[in-house]
Amino acid sequence: MSGHPSRLLQVRDLAIAVGSRALVEDVDLDLAAGEVLGLVGESGSGKTITCRALMRLLPPGSGLRIKAGAIRLNDRDLVPLSEPEMRAVRGTEIGMIFQNPSSHLDPVMRIGEQIAESIRYHEGATPADAKRRAVDLLRQVGIPDPAGRVDSYPHEFSGGMRQRAMIAAALACRPKLLIADEPTTALDVTVQAQVLRLLLDLRDRLGLAIILVTHNLGVVAQTCDKLAVMYAGRLMETGPKREVLRSPAHPYTHALLGCQPGLSQAAARLPAIPGQPPSPADFPGGCRFHPRCPRAEAVCSAKRPPLGLIAAGRHAACHFARPDGAHNGVQA
Amino acid sequence: MTALLDVHDLRVRFRAASLTLPWVSSGRFAARYVNAVNGVSIVLQPGETLGIVGESGCGKSTLGRAILNLVESRAGEVRFDGARVDPRDSAAVARLRRQTAMVFQDPYSALNPRLTAGEAIAEVLRVHRIVPPDRIAERVAELLELVGLTPEMKDRLPRQLSGGQCQRVGIARALAVEPRLIIADECVAALDVSIQAQILNLLDDLKHRMNLAMIFISHDLGVVRHLCRNVAVMYLGCIVEYGRAEDVFNAPQHPYTRALLSAVPDIDPDRMLAPATLRGEPPSPSELPTGCPFHPRCPHAAEICAMGAPPVLRAIGRTLAACHFDLPPEAIQTRREE
Numbered sequence: 264m265s266g267h268p269s270r271l272l273q274v275r276d277l278a279i280a281v282g283s284r285a286l287v288e289d290v291d292l293d294l295a296a297g298e299v300l301g302l303v304g305e306s307g308s309g310k311t312i313t314c315r316a317l318m319r320l321l322p323p324g325s326g327l328r329i330k331a332g333a334i335r336l337n338d339r340d341l342v343p344l345s346e347p348e349m350r351a352v353r354g355t356e357i358g359m360i361f362q363n364p365s366s367h368l369d370p371v372m373r374i375g376e377q378i379a380e381s382i383r384y385h386e387g388a389t390p391a392d393a394k395r396r397a398v399d400l401l402r403q404v405g406i407p408d409p410a411g412r413v414d415s416y417p418h419e420f421s422g423g424m425r426q427r428a429m430i431a432a433a434l435a436c437r438p439k440l441l442i443a444d445e446p447t448t449a450l451d452v453t454v455q456a457q458v459l460r461l462l463l464d465l466r467d468r469l470g471l472a473i474i475l476v477t478h479n480l481g482v483v484a485q486t487c488d489k490l491a492v493m494y495a496g497r498l499m500e501t502g503p504k505r506e507v508l509r510s511p512a513h514p515y516t517h518a519l520l521g522c523q524p525g526l527s528q529a530a531a532r533l534p535a536i537p538g539q540p541p542s543p544a545d546f547p548g549g550c551r552f553h554p555r556c557p558r559a560e561a562v563c564s565a566k567r568p569p570l571g572l573i574a575a576g577r578h579a580a581c582h583f584a585r586p587d588g589a590h591n592g593v594q595a
Numbered sequence: 596m597t598a599l600l601d602v603h604d605l606r607v608r609f610r611a612a613s614l615t616l617p618w619v620s621s622g623r624f625a626a627r628y629v630n631a632v633n634g635v636s637i638v639l640q641p642g643e644t645l646g647i648v649g650e651s652g653c654g655k656s657t658l659g660r661a662i663l664n665l666v667e668s669r670a671g672e673v674r675f676d677g678a679r680v681d682p683r684d685s686a687a688v689a690r691l692r693r694q695t696a697m698v699f700q701d702p703y704s705a706l707n708p709r710l711t712a713g714e715a716i717a718e719v720l721r722v723h724r725i726v727p728p729d730r731i732a733e734r735v736a737e738l739l740e741l742v743g744l745t746p747e748m749k750d751r752l753p754r755q756l757s758g759g760q761c762q763r764v765g766i767a768r769a770l771a772v773e774p775r776l777i778i779a780d781e782c783v784a785a786l787d788v789s790i791q792a793q794i795l796n797l798l799d800d801l802k803h804r805m806n807l808a809m810i811f812i813s814h815d816l817g818v819v820r821h822l823c824r825n826v827a828v829m830y831l832g833c834i835v836e837y838g839r840a841e842d843v844f845n846a847p848q849h850p851y852t853r854a855l856l857s858a859v860p861d862i863d864p865d866r867m868l869a870p871a872t873l874r875g876e877p878p879s880p881s882e883l884p885t886g887c888p889f890h891p892r893c894p895h896a897a898e899i900c901a902m903g904a905p906p907v908l909r910a911i912g913r914t915l916a917a918c919h920f921d922l923p924p925e926a927i928q929t930r931r932e933e
Contacts, residue, residue, distance in 0.1 A: 453855060454650075456869060459860070460868060481862050484862045519788065520862065522788055522791070524815075535790075535792035539759060
C-alpha cells in the first residue's frame with residue numbers, strides 16, 4: 264500500500280487520545296495531488312481534531328495527543344517530527360483555513376502584512392517582494408482592486424472577502440495540501456457558492472489537494488472527489504463520492520443522507536435517526552453506531568466491525584456492508 | 596375567514612452605533628440608521644405555515660421580533676385575529692404575546708441555566724396563569740411528553756441535556772401558553788442534521804395536531820421547503836417573492852430567488868457546482884440602493900431598476916414577485932430541467 268507516486272498524503276491507523284481515552288481511532292486516509300476529499304460527520308464525530316492532528320496542531324493544554332499511527336506526507340512521517348521541523352511543514356507543505364475567518368485573522372494587522380508574514384518567515388523574502396506576492400495572491404483569490412485592498416484591515420472586508428483573504432494567506436508559500444475546516448459554514452449560500460468555486464479553481468490551477476471538512480452533504484456532493492464519513496471518532500465509510508452517495512454501504516451514511524431535507528421533493532416525513540450521537544465518555548462497545556442502527560443485530564454490540572474493503576476503492580465498517588447498499592432496502 | 600395575522604407595511608429602523616449628538620442632523624457625525632425591515636406585508640391564516648428565507652442581514656429575524664413587538668416598529672400595522680395591536684397599548688401587546696410564542700436558534704442560551712427543564716416550563720404556566728397552581732406539575736409532565744421527552748427529564752438542568760433535548764424544552768415552553776401562532780427563528784440551525792430531522796418532524800406533528808400557525812424563519816431553503824406551505828423570500832428588508840412553496844421552489848420568478856436556489860448545493864452527486872451567478876455580497880442595510888434593492892447584483896438589471904421606488908409585489912407566473920420584468924421562461928432554471 265505504499266510507494267504510489269501520486270500519493271500525497273497517507274494516514275494510517277491514526278489514534279488521538281486524551282489520557283487513556285481514545286477520541287479518534289483507526290483513521291486511514293489517502294489523498295493524491297489535485298484530489299478533494301470530503302470529511303463528513305456530525306459535531307463531536309472527531310473530524311476537526313483529526314485535521315488538527317494532521318497539522319500537529321492539537322490544542323496545547325487540552326491533553327490531546329497522537330497516540331498511534333502515521334501521517335505520511337510525500338512519504339515522510341510527520342508524527343515523530345520536532346516542533347521546529349513541523350513549523351517548516353506548516354505553511355509550505357500544508358495550509359489550513361478555518362470556519363470563522365474573523366477569529367483567525369489579526370484584527371490590528373493589515374491584510375497584506377498577514378499574507379506577507381509567512382512569505383517572509385518561510386522564504387526570507389524582502390518586505391517589498393512579499394507585498395508584491397501578497398497583491399498577486401489577493402488577485403488570485405478574486406479580491407477586487409487587490410493593490411488597494413492589500414492595505415485594508417480585516418474589519419474593512421466582508422465575511423466572504425475575509426475567507427478569501429485567509430485562503431490567500433494559507434496558499435502564500437504554495438503548499439500542496441490545503442485543509443479546509445468548515446470553510447463555508449459561516450457564509451451565506453450565495454457567498455458559499457463563490458468560495459467553493461474558488462477552491463475548485465485553485466485545485467485546477469495549482470494541482471492543490473484539499474481536505475474539506477464539513478457537515479453539509481450538499482457541499483460534499485458538489486465539490487469532492489471522494490469522501491470519508493466519521494461517526495463517534497471512527498471512520499464508517501470511505502470511497503468515491505458518487506458511489507457512496509448513490510448507494511451508501513454503511514447504515515449510518517444511508518441514514519444521514521435520508522434525513523437531509525431536499526429542495527425538490529414535496530414535504531414528507533423525514534426519516535430521522537433516533538437518539539443522539541454518544542459522548543466520548545461512554546462510547547458504546549462493538550460498532551459505535553449500533554444503538555441507533557436499524558440494522559443492528561447481536562454481533563454489532565459484541566464485535567467491532569473493521570473498516571473492510573467492500574469494492575474497488577470503497578471501505579465500510581459494518582458487519583453487513585454491501586457495496587450496492589442492498590441491505591438498506593435502497594435500490595442501487 | 597378572518598386572517599389570524601395580518602401585517603401591513605411594517606417598517607423597522609435601528610440607529611447605528613456611532614458618535615451621534617442630538618443637535619447634529621447632518622454631516623459626518625449625523626446619526627446613521629439601519630433599515631432592517633422596509634415595508635413588509637404578510638397574511639397568515641389559522642394553521643398556515645409560512646417560511647421566511649433570506650441571507651444574513653435581510654431582516655428576517657427583525658421581522659419576526661417586530662411582529663411580536665419585541666422591537667419597536669417605525670410604521671405599519673399588525674392585526675391579530677382581526678384586532679389591531681397597538682404597540683402603545685400594553686394590554687393588547689400582552690394579549691398578543693399570550694397567544695403567540697417564539698422558539699429561538701440557540702437552545703442553550705434561550706434557557707435559564709439555573710432552572711431545571713420542569714421549572715422552566717412551570718414558569719411560563721405561572722406567569723401567564725394558564726392552569727391553577729395545583730395542576731402545574733401535571734401539565735409540565737404532559738408538555739414534556741408532547742415534545743417527546745420523558746417526564747423524568749423535568750429535573751435536568753440545561754447543561755445535562757443535549758442540544759436537541761434543550762430545543763424540545765424550548766418548544767414545550769412555547770406550547771405551554773397554548774399558542775395559536777409560533778414564530779420559530781432558525782430553530783434548527785444549531786442542531787446536527789440527524790437531530791434537526793427529529794425536531795422538524797416534531798414541529799410538523801404539532802402543527803397538524805394543534806392547528807398551529809407558524810412563521811418559520813430560516814436561511815436553510817431545504818428545511819423551509821420541507822416544512823412550509825407558503826414562503827416569502829426577503830432581500831435587504833423587502834419581500835422580493837411570495838407564494839406557495841412548490842411554486843417558488845420549482846418556478847422562481849425573481850432573479851434573486853433564482854440565484855439563491857441555484858446556489859444551494861444539492862446532494863445529487865451528478866449535479867455540478869453551479870457557476871456563481873451572483874457577484875458580490877448584499878449591500879449594507881444602512882445605505883440602501885435606490886430603486887430595486889437587488890439591482891446592483893442583478894444579472895438582468897436595466898436602467899429602470901435603479902430609479903424610483905422599489906418595485907411592488909405583483910403576480911408573475913404562479914407567484915408574487917417584486918420585479919419590473921417578466922423574465923422569459925427559458926431564463927428560469929428549474930431544478931428539474933437539470
